[in-house]
Amino acid sequence: MAEQVFYWQALNRALDAEMAVDDSVVVLGEDVGLYGGSYRVTEGLHAKYGEWRLRDMPISEGSFTGLGVGAAMVGLRPVVEIMTINFALLALDAIINMAAKIPFMSGGQFSMPLVVRMPGGVAKQLAAQHSQRLEQTLMNVPGLRIAVPATPQDAYWQLRQAINSDEPIVLLEHELLYFSKGELDESRQAPPMHRAQVCRQGGDLTIVTYSRMCDLALQAATQLAETGIEAEVIDLRSLRPIDWDSCVVSLEKTHRLLIVEEDSGFSGAGAEIAAGLAERCFLIMDAPPRRVAGRELPIAYNAALEAASIPRVTDVVSAAQQLCNP
Amino acid sequence: MREPILMPSLSDTMETGHLIDWLKQPGDAVKKGEAIAEVETDKAVMDVEAFYDGYLAGPLAAADTDIPVGVVIGYIVDSLGAEKATEKQEKQEKQKVDKAPLAKAADVGIKAPPPAVQTSTEAPAQAAKAPASAKPMATDMTSSKHIPASPYARGLARELGIDLARLTAGPDGSIRSVQVVSAALGRVEPNLSDGPDYELHPLTPMQKAIANNMMAAATTPTFRVSARFPLAPLIALAHEEGYSLTLLLARACALTVEAHPRFNAVLTPQGLAQRQQVDVGIAVDVPNGLVTPVLRDVARRPVEELAGNWNTLKERATGKQHSQRLTPQDYRGATFYLSNLGMFSSVVHFDAVVPAGAVAILAVAAIQDGLVEFTLSCDHRVVYGADAARFMETLALLLGDPTGLDAAPTSGAA
Numbered sequence: 001m002a003e004q005v006f007y008w009q010a011l012n013r014a015l016d017a018e019m020a021v022d023d024s025v026v027v028l029g030e031d032v033g034l035y036g037g038s039y040r041v042t043e044g045l046h047a048k049y050g051e052w053r054l055r056d057m058p059i060s061e062g063s064f065t066g067l068g069v070g071a072a073m074v075g076l077r078p079v080v081e082i083m084t085i086n087f088a089l090l091a092l093d094a095i096i097n098m099a100a101k102i103p104f105m106s107g108g109q110f111s112m113p114l115v116v117r118m119p120g121g122v123a124k125q126l127a128a129q130h131s132q133r134l135e136q137t138l139m140n141v142p143g144l145r146i147a148v149p150a151t152p153q154d155a156y157w158q159l160r161q162a163i164n165s166d167e168p169i170v171l172l173e174h175e176l177l178y179f180s181k182g183e184l185d186e187s188r189q190a191p192p193m194h195r196a197q198v199c200r201q202g203g204d205l206t207i208v209t210y211s212r213m214c215d216l217a218l219q220a221a222t223q224l225a226e227t228g229i230e231a232e233v234i235d236l237r238s239l240r241p242i243d244w245d246s247c248v249v250s251l252e253k254t255h256r257l258l259i260v261e262e263d264s265g266f267s268g269a270g271a272e273i274a275a276g277l278a279e280r281c282f283l284i285m286d287a288p289p290r291r292v293a294g295r296e297l298p299i300a301y302n303a304a305l306e307a308a309s310i311p312r313v314t315d316v317v318s319a320a321q322q323l324c325n326p
Numbered sequence: 327m328r329e330p331i332l333m334p335s336l337s338d339t340m341e342t343g344h345l346i347d348w349l350k351q352p353g354d355a356v357k358k359g360e361a362i363a364e365v366e367t368d369k370a371v372m373d374v375e376a377f378y379d380g381y382l383a384g385p386l387a388a389a390d391t392d393i394p395v396g397v398v399i400g401y402i403v404d405s406l407g408a409e410k411a412t413e414k415q416e417k418q419e420k421q422k423v424d425k426a427p428l429a430k431a432a433d434v435g436i437k438a439p440p441p442a443v444q445t446s447t448e449a450p451a452q453a454a455k456a457p458a459s460a461k462p463m464a465t466d467m468t469s470s471k472h473i474p475a476s477p478y479a480r481g482l483a484r485e486l487g488i489d490l491a492r493l494t495a496g497p498d499g500s501i502r503s504v505q506v507v508s509a510a511l512g513r514v515e516p517n518l519s520d521g522p523d524y525e526l527h528p529l530t531p532m533q534k535a536i537a538n539n540m541m542a543a544a545t546t547p548t549f550r551v552s553a554r555f556p557l558a559p560l561i562a563l564a565h566e567e568g569y570s571l572t573l574l575l576a577r578a579c580a581l582t583v584e585a586h587p588r589f590n591a592v593l594t595p596q597g598l599a600q601r602q603q604v605d606v607g608i609a610v611d612v613p614n615g616l617v618t619p620v621l622r623d624v625a626r627r628p629v630e631e632l633a634g635n636w637n638t639l640k641e642r643a644t645g646k647q648h649s650q651r652l653t654p655q656d657y658r659g660a661t662f663y664l665s666n667l668g669m670f671s672s673v674v675h676f677d678a679v680v681p682a683g684a685v686a687i688l689a690v691a692a693i694q695d696g697l698v699e700f701t702l703s704c705d706h707r708v709v710y711g712a713d714a715a716r717f718m719e720t721l722a723l724l725l726g727d728p729t730g731l732d733a734a735p736t737s738g739a740a
Contacts, residue, residue, distance in 0.1 A: 225531075226531075227528055228528055228529055228530060228531045228534050255478050255503060282477050283477045283478065283480075283481050284477070284478050284481065285476060285477050285478055286476045286477075286478040286479060286502050286503045287476055287502065325497075325526075325528065326496055326497065326498040326500070326502065
């Protein structure tokens with residue numbers, strides 16, 4: 001039955017559901033135990049499953065992510081929570097050198113049922129070192145999977161799917177999404193974890209986006225409809241692999257591509273999307289692909305500058321208009 | 327430097343130009359702006375002007391031939407020496423050029439072998455001597471590589487047999503699918519670059535929808551039948567009963583359609599779709615547009631009820647508040663249309679476009695000397711002239727004695 005829940009609640013329920021049926025699911029992270037997680041994702045689980053399954057970790061991302069890798073190698077299904085993606089920089093050795101490589105380097109002798117959850121994105125005045133997105137850093141790592149849920153329903157589905165997967169998966173959440181509400185129906189059949197989702201149908205252009213920018217793109221699409229432009233909005237849901245087929249089907253209809261990403265554009269997710277779709281759809285493109293992305297700047301603390309550093313609805317609207325009416 | 331001279335596009339609709347004669351000979355000095363050739367377009371005889379200072383150089387296209395817009399007809403070089411050095415070679419080329427434009431003009435849009443191939447089979451010896459110099463000319467004739475166009479536009483143009491060189495580029499200087507599709511549909515995009523400055527106002531969704539609907543209706547083979555009837559009896563009834571004249575006209579139309587059911591059918595690829603009730607779409611003037619709210623089952627429901635519906639629809643059609651606007655259910659699916667301009671007293675006559683999905687639309691002009699002109703536009707694939715005449719006869723009877731209009735429908739309506 002569908003109900004309205006916060007994004008963090010959906011993650012909480014996904015963890016609860018998996019921990020209830022599988023003793024090998026454990027959570028490692030800072031303040032995930034008694035405190036219930038910085039964004040409440042593990043709230044109530046410590047009381048239910050105890051300190052051996054929700055382990056509070058010291059402030060040392062490299063070591064406890066490495067612990068997660070080792071635990072996954074010997075048969076547990078660890079879910080590592082890193083407080084923000086900015087701190088994951090300290091854990092990149094464990095994620096990139098260990099988690100992504102061990103299944104390959106061991107010739108498949110070790111599987112890697114590891115989930116690393118972390119929020120990224122620009123929140124509210126957290127300044128440059130706490131406002132990074134960094135998806136590009138993780139995207140170019142063969143062997144790693146990256147899911148980017150934009151709604152409570154997807155957060156629920158994709159966390160459960162990630163825990164059940166034998167491959168290392170980064171679940172890239174967004175700090176501003178934790179307290180967004182949306183529909184959750186726990187009984188609904190989940191689509192494949194890396195399948196993109198058409199959130200809005202339209203025939204004039206395709207907006208490909210993910211995570212928090214989905215909401216922005218949908219708002220822009222509503223405004224565009226008033227000017228006679230019908231945008232199709234695709235939520236990728238996954239950055240590695242990318243569901244090219246869904247995007248191609250849409251471009252066969254619209255012939256125009258607009259990519260919206262919060263991360264800086266240079267060498268980012270949008271660059272990969274543009275290149276991948278140009279390779280597949282070049283002959284049916286009626287205009288060059290276009291990106292609306294964050295500026296090439298460390299994010300400022302100042303609220304006005306911060307807001308101007310990442311895409312706004314008006315940026316998406318005007319880019320779409322220029323794309324459709326050159 | 328050697329700059330090609332292209333057959334210019336001298337009007338919006340020009341596809342080919344007739345090169346009447348050259349006014350200069352190869353080797354003659356020309357000044358920028360000076361007339362070098364005469365071209366006859368579909369509208370007038372005009373000069374082709376030099377756009378650089380220099381010397382006219384061959385190969386020149388043959389006089390008295392039709393040449394597509396954008397095709398090279400000659401060259402301007404900046405030094406005479408270069409021109410003389412290649413003169414001998416150009417004489418050979420000239421023979422090819424004489425033929426090439428003709429081949430091109432005949433084969434516009436058709437995947438024909440490049441003219442160079444045709445010519446070389448006729449004159450193998452010459453082609454063997456100067457294959458390299460013959461090639462660029464042939465390429466200019468058939469290729470549109472230098473025209474910026476989107477990959478999709480190129481693909482469409484290839485499939486539809488449209489020559490990109492004949493298209494007018496969009497505002498950003500490149501060709502997109504819209505220009506190709508317009509050309510394929512025979513529409514000519516207005517070329518605004520030559521006229522005064524302008525502002526672009528994107529169409530509102532309603533304006534866009536109307537434009538699309540009208541384009542969809544444009545291919546309907548239509549004929550029109552006009553008749554003049556006195557409207558006084560109907561006006562009297564409207565006053566007496568307090569109904570709007572438009573509503574009573576819609577009722578009269580619906581009863582007439584019921585008597586002539588072919589007017590309540592629509593042609594589909596599978597056959598004639600005969601509708602089971604008469605839903606009348608009525609054109610309503612709104613700011614920056616036009617809507618046609620639909621009254622349902624106009625022949626069989628009580629007029630009082632229809633009057634209530636009609637008032638609601640009119641309010642919604644002209645309503646400013648979003649919540650009160652017409653919904654698609656309010657304006658879709660009419661089986662017959664009515665357009666009344668009677669409130670504009672100077673309108674003596676007009677006819678209307680039959681919207682797709684219906685067979686006929688009745689246009690009602692203003693009263694003149696006690697008579698009103700009614701013009702019925704009909705889809706000739708479904709109904710014929712005599713059908714329309716009989717329709718008008720029935721309508722005349724109803725309008726002459728409208729007392730039955732607001733009565734409960736007689737039996738027979740099954």
